Amino acid sequence: MxxxxxxxxxxxxxxxxxxxxxxxxxxxxxxxxxxxxxxxxxxxxxxxxxxxxxxxxxxxxxxxxxxxxxxxxxxxxxxxxxxxxxxxxxxxxxxxxxxxxxxxxxxxxxxxxxxxxxxxxxxxxxxxxxxxxxxxxxxxxxxxxxxxxxxxxxxxxxxxxxxxxxxxxxxxxxxxxxxxxxxxxxxxxxxxxxxxxxxxxxxxxxxxxxxxxxxxxxxxxxxxxxxxxxxxxxxxxxxxxxxxxxxxxxxxxxxxxxxxxxxxxxxxxxxxxxxxxPDKRAALDRRITLTERAFPQRAAYLQQMLGVRIDPARMGEPLSPDQLAAARPSSGDPRSTYALKIAREGWTLRDILAHGVIDYQPVVAGxxxxxxxxxxxxxxxxxxxxxxxxxxxxxxxxxxxxxxxxxxxxxxxxxxxxxxxxxxxxxxxxxxxxxxxxxxxx
Amino acid sequence: MxxxxxxxxxxxxxxxxxxxxxxxxxxxxxxxxxxxxxxxxxxxxxxxxxxxxxxxxxxxxxxxxxxxxxxxxxxxxxxxxxxxxxxxxxxxxxxxxxxxxxxxxxxxxxxxxxxxxxxxxxxxxxxxxxxxxxxxxxxxxxxxxxxxxxxxxxxxxxxxxxxxxxxxxxxxxxxxxxxxxxxxxxxxxxxxxxxxxxxxxxxxxxxxxxxxxxxxxxxxxxxxxxxxxxxxxxxxxxxxxxxxxxxxxxxxxxxxxxxxxxxxxxxxxxxxxxxxxPDKRAALDRRITLTERAFPQRAAYLQQMLGVRIDPARMGEPLSPDQLAAARPSSGDPRSTYALKIAREGWTLRDILAHGVIDYQPVVAGxxxxxxxxxxxxxxxxxxxxxxxxxxxxxxxxxxxxxxxxxxxxxxxxxxxxxxxxxxxxxxxxxxxxxxxxxxxx
The missing domain is CATH 3.20.20.30 (Luciferase-like domain)
Incomplete structure (x- = not known):
């Protein structure tokens, strides 16, 4: 077997x-x-x-x-x-x-x-x-x-x-x-x-x-x-x-x-x-509902992971081309590479966080x-x-x-x-x- | 109330x-x-x-x-x-x-x-x-x-x-x-x-x-x-x-x-x-079945409690008038007075023990x-x-x-x-x- x-x-x-x-x-x-x-x-x-x-x-x-x-x-x-x-x-x-x-x-x-x-x-x-x-x-x-x-x-x-x-x-x-x-x-x-x-x-x-x-x-x-x-x-x-x-x-x-x-x-x-x-969008929305209280704090942490300034007030927007160009995954956190990959896919800041890029375990939302x-x-x-x-x-x-x-x-x-x-x-x-x-x- | x-x-x-x-x-x-x-x-x-x-x-x-x-x-x-x-x-x-x-x-x-x-x-x-x-x-x-x-x-x-x-x-x-x-x-x-x-x-x-x-x-x-x-x-x-x-x-x-x-x-x-x-006899018999493996050892202890020689081979007999006359409750064990009282009632050695005279708690059998x-x-x-x-x-x-x-x-x-x-x-x-x-x- x-x-x-x-x-x-x-x-x-x-x-x-x-x-x-x-x-x-x-x-x-x-x-x-x-x-x-x-x-x-x-x-x-x-x-x-x-x-x-x-x-x-x-x-x-x-x-x-x-x-x-x-x-x-x-x-x-x-x-x-x-x-x-x-x-x-x-x-x-x-x-x-x-x-x-x-x-x-x-x-x-x-x-x-x-x-x-x-x-x-x-x-x-x-x-x-x-x-x-x-x-x-x-x-x-x-x-x-x-x-x-x-x-x-x-x-x-x-x-x-x-x-x-x-x-x-x-x-x-x-x-x-x-x-x-x-x-x-x-x-x-x-x-x-x-x-x-x-x-x-x-x-x-x-x-x-x-x-x-x-x-x-x-x-x-x-x-x-x-x-x-x-x-x-x-x-x-x-x-x-x-x-x-x-x-x-x-x-x-x-x-x-x-x-x-x-x-x-x-x-x-x-x-x-x-x-x-049923689909990715619904899964991300569900994760947003379940975790968004932590988003301001997580946005600050994401800033460290990517080495660029991130404005927690702009939750509904993707990172700008300038931000993405300047971003470098932190070597101190193995999740940073994945975070940058998701960011480059054009998701909003809220959706990036909803993907679980700063969770302790891998997240599958879908x-x-x-x-x-x-x-x-x-x-x-x-x-x-x-x-x-x-x-x-x-x-x-x-x-x-x-x-x-x-x-x-x-x-x-x-x-x-x-x-x-x-x-x-x-x-x-x-x-x-x-x-x-x-x-x-x- | x-x-x-x-x-x-x-x-x-x-x-x-x-x-x-x-x-x-x-x-x-x-x-x-x-x-x-x-x-x-x-x-x-x-x-x-x-x-x-x-x-x-x-x-x-x-x-x-x-x-x-x-x-x-x-x-x-x-x-x-x-x-x-x-x-x-x-x-x-x-x-x-x-x-x-x-x-x-x-x-x-x-x-x-x-x-x-x-x-x-x-x-x-x-x-x-x-x-x-x-x-x-x-x-x-x-x-x-x-x-x-x-x-x-x-x-x-x-x-x-x-x-x-x-x-x-x-x-x-x-x-x-x-x-x-x-x-x-x-x-x-x-x-x-x-x-x-x-x-x-x-x-x-x-x-x-x-x-x-x-x-x-x-x-x-x-x-x-x-x-x-x-x-x-x-x-x-x-x-x-x-x-x-x-x-x-x-x-x-x-x-x-x-x-x-x-x-x-x-x-x-x-x-x-x-x-x-249903009655005392049945209760004593039940206790005998449940505890008699310990009787030889308990008979030896009863001997100390009463201060008279007791023959563990004579389980089916009451203490003799001589034994009862010589018996004195040990001051070292508060159960001794009760043991002597039961012995004086004429029960056999087996029944005396079955009354629970050497148990840790009071026993009611009946x-x-x-x-x-x-x-x-x-x-x-x-x-x-x-x-x-x-x-x-x-x-x-x-x-x-x-x-x-x-x-x-x-x-x-x-x-x-x-x-x-x-x-x-x-x-x-x-x-x-x-x-x-x-x-x-x-």
Whole structure:
């Protein structure tokens, strides 16, 4: 069978990935605190046979934008996934859990409980927390990068060891004989390092997939490569251009190989923001509605990206021939080349910004086939093993993806017609693992 | 209206409070990992109009008894309650969360998320963890009692401050005006002490009850009294005798008064283990089936309690007149007087143990009216404001309590006929609170 792509869906604040989502017609403005809303969104993604949900997290300082915009995250990713686990049957669920500000015993226990609860559909996005604003919620300064990644290695190893602290068939629960478990096959782990330690065991037998799948989201720094290369089955990527994505994917595959693994065991999954509408004009208008509050600030930033003066009062006009002639893409921001390309196409300033030239992930704004084309292009160029998709507004943007884009990908043979297995490990083609991976060098 | 009792139900490992529960006829032996089973048990308690579920927790070392007995705890109390919150509508839910091995920001966030998810039905049993075996799961030695309680005070204050970090009407979510929240009414807390600190704010608006209710379970040590007296709306008590319960209740009420509170604001809720059967003989036989594996060890302990030699081979015989004449209740164990009283009634050694003379909580083994009588006696003697009930086996023991005991208490006017309110605060009669309680001295 030809290689097929993996698709995950961003599950965030209940509204959608764009700041204006909460105000859109038909959107329940209380979705931020509605677990029902999250469950319905997860069910829609499952209808589309998507392999997983991705819940980012990271308690940074609350922005003053709260006046106009919803926070980006879930109230609590694990509580959301507990609700979703009970409301879905097949879709995988991946939550971010910081290795910097959680105890490994607590992480191991809660993710394994989710894995049991979902019958083997849990994934842990093991990240390090950066930023003094996050650290301040824990009353500390952020540790150095070396210490954060040093701790991360220890935490992942301890968590995986705890996950494997019951042998696969230790749980007998034989009412006739009266043997509940094989006590000789449940062992402490007694694992510790410079930063953290734990004795174990956990109280939890294996799940249907053994134990949760490890993900990593953390750019392609040397530290992130080493961590993901060693432990991660999938990387939640951030790459704005296809070239960057291809380079990152290759780097993560190399890192896996250096850790003694088959590079096919690590999937590189960059993000994609979608605004789906019957045509380009309607899609741009929709993005304008959803993001225009930020346009004055973004126009100022675009000025830096292109190195020319831009008047934020002239939102309805294209850049002038003089401006375009003088513009030079900033080498400091890889999005600048794309911004200039769009500007040269003659779009108004408002439309240039609506194209998503200053978003964190690539934006496709257009009809479903354009989204499918983008995904196929990146996928076939080996820039991605799949995508995590952030719909602009869940209410209709998610359905438009599931009912519009997914069938095209399926028709082209790029996406599975249905789930073949039951667990997240099945969906990803991630090899069986239980406890610390014995194939990986110590 | 006359004072009525509060009843909570112990929700543990999915089987019941007694070690043999998992082997009983009709019990699903996989209930330990079944969230469906927990939800059904919660629904049964809700059918009985019980005010709350109580989920103890504390990851101590796994006992070698795992060979024959299920662990006592839930896989993860918060994941269990997330499932229960989605499967029930009125019953309160109280989980133990250690102040010793959790960060206040993480505790605050997850309990508040549960409070939102359950529409104001969450309670936090704020305890300190004791025992080097628990500490070993976190790679440390257990701190001194002074340090543990010192940290507990800081953690509770920070958690409560974080809970109140949005003003009550800060969340506007007005789609027409575009105001999501009043940013001026969401403030950092910047609270810290010797052990922990946090900047805040949380990302979470108030729940239907404002914020979760604080419980405390921790004996009646001076430290526990000071902590509970200051913060707790209810105490999960452990008292084997009515005299002890009356003394503890008075001590907690005094402690609340010393902290500047109305003593009626702290409810003392001791435990009660039930084995319900048509008559005493059937109830004792049921307890024998459920606990007899421990009888040899318990007979040895009974020997110490009574100060006479006891032959564990003679389980079917009463103590001899010589043994009874020589027996003296040990002053080291308050249960000894009761044990001697039962022994003097002429029960066999097996039946003496089956009476629960060495259990941690008072045991009532008999028909429903006996359970109701016990509860009424303690309640009217001001030894309790209510009870947390641990049925021996959830499968039938819980239904027997709900369908057998509850109607008797209702008939006697001792228990409400239905929930009057929607929130846990309503069910307990706990005063409204948001943020740190301003009535309590700093």
């Amino acid at each position: 030809a290689r097929q792509m993996i698709i995950g869906m961003h599950l965030g604040n209940g509204y959608g990935a764009l700041p204006g989502a909460w105000r859109m017609p038909g959107v329940d403005p209380t979705s931020y605190t509605s677990f029902d809303a999250k469950v319905r969104q997860a069910q829609a993604a499952e209808r589309g046979k998507l392999q997983f949900l991705f819940l980012p997290d990271g308690p940074s300082a609350l922005s003053a934008e709260i006046e106009y915009e919803a926070p980006g995250f879930n109230l609590d990713v694990m509580m959301t996934l507990a609700a979703v686990a009970r409301g879905t049957e097949r879709i995988g669920m991946v939550a971010t859990g910081s290795t910097t500000f959680n105890e490994p015993f607590n992480l191991a226990r809660q993710f394994k409980a989710l894995d049991i609860m979902s019958h083997g559909r849990a994934g842990w996005n093991a990240i390090t927390s950066a930023g003094d604003d996050v650290a301040a919620n824990y009353g500390v300064r952020i540790p150095s990068s070396a210490d954060r990644y040093g701790r991360a290695h220890e935490v992942v190893q301890i968590v995986q060891a705890l996950w494997g602290s019951w042998s696969k068939d230790a749980w007998v629960h034989d009412q006739a004989s009266g043997q509940f478990a094989k006590s000789a096959e449940i062992a402490p782990i007694n694992l510790g390092g410079k930063f953290v330690a734990s004795r174990g065991p956990l109280y939890i037998p294996p799940s249907e997939q053994g134990q949760p799948v490890v993900f990593h989201a953390g750019g392609a720094s040397a530290n992130a490569l080493a961590l993901a290369g060693r432990y991660a089955s999938a990387v939640i990527g951030a790459a704005f251009t296809i070239e960057d994505a291809r380079a990152q994917r290759a780097a993560f595959r190399d890192a896996a190989e250096r850790a003694g693994r088959d590079p096919d065991e690590i999937k590189f999954i960059p993000g994609l923001m979608t605004t789906i509408a 009809p479903p086939v354009e989204v499918a084309d983008h995904m196929q292009h990146w996928f076939e160029a080996e820039a991605a093993d799949g995508f995590w998709v952030a719909p602009d507004v869940y209410r209709d943007g998610l359905d438009d993806f599931v009912d519009g884009v997914v069938p095209i990908l399926q028709q082209r043979g790029l996406f599975h017609l249905d789930y073949a297995g039951m667990t997240l490990r099945d969906h990803l083609g991630a090899p069986a693992q239980y406890g610390i991976d014995p194939r990986i060098m110590p | 006359a004072r009525q009792m509060i009843i909570g139900m112990h929700l543990g490992n999915g089987y019941g409070a007694l070690p043999g529960a998992w082997r009983m006829p009709g019990v699903d032996p996989t209930s330990y990992t079944s969230f469906d089973a927990k939800v059904r048990q919660a629904q049964a308690a809700e059918r009985g109009k019980l005010q709350f579920l109580f989920l103890p927790d504390g990851p101590s070392a796994l006992s070698a008894e795992i060979e024959y007995e299920a662990p006592g705890f839930n896989l993860d109390v918060m994941m269990t309650l997330a499932a229960v919150a989605r499967g029930t509508e009125r019953i309160g839910m109280v989980a133990t969360g250690s102040t010793t091995f959790n960060e206040p920001f993480n505790l605050a966030r997850q309990f508040k998320a549960l409070d939102i998810m359950s529409h104001g039905r969450a309670g936090w049993n704020a305890i300190t963890s004791a025992g080097d075996d628990v500490a070993a799961n976190y790679g440390v030695r257990i701190p001194s009692s002074a340090d543990r309680y010192g940290r507990a005070h800081e953690v509770v204050q920070i958690v409560q401050a974080l809970w109140g970090s949005w003003s009550k009407d800060a969340w506007v979510h007005d789609q027409a005006s575009g105001q999501f929240a009043k940013s001026a009414e969401i403030a950092p807390i910047n609270l810290g002490g010797k052990f922990v600190a946090s900047r805040g704010p949380l990302y979470i608006p108030p729940s239907e009850q404002g914020q979760p209710v604080v419980f405390h379970a921790g004996g009646a040590s001076a430290n526990a009294l000071a902590l509970a007296g200051r913060y707790a709306s209810a105490v999960i008590g452990a008292a084997f005798t009515i005299e002890d319960a009356r003394a503890q209740r008075a001590a907690f009420r005094d402690a609340a008064e010393r902290a500047g509170r109305d003593p009626d604001e702290i409810k003392f809720i001791p435990g009660l283990m039930t084995t319900i059967a 028909p429903p009216v006996e359970v109701a009588d016990h509860m009424q006696h303690w309640f009217e003697a001001e030894a309790a404001d209510g009870f947390w009930v641990a049925p021996d086996v959830y499968r039938d023991g819980l239904d027997d309590f709900v369908d057998g005991v509850v109607p008797i208490l209702q008939q006697r006017g001792l228990f409400h006929l239905d929930y009057a309110g929607m929130t846990l605060r309503d069910h307990l009669g706990a005063p409204a609170q948001y943020g740190i309680d301003p009535r309590i001295m700093p």
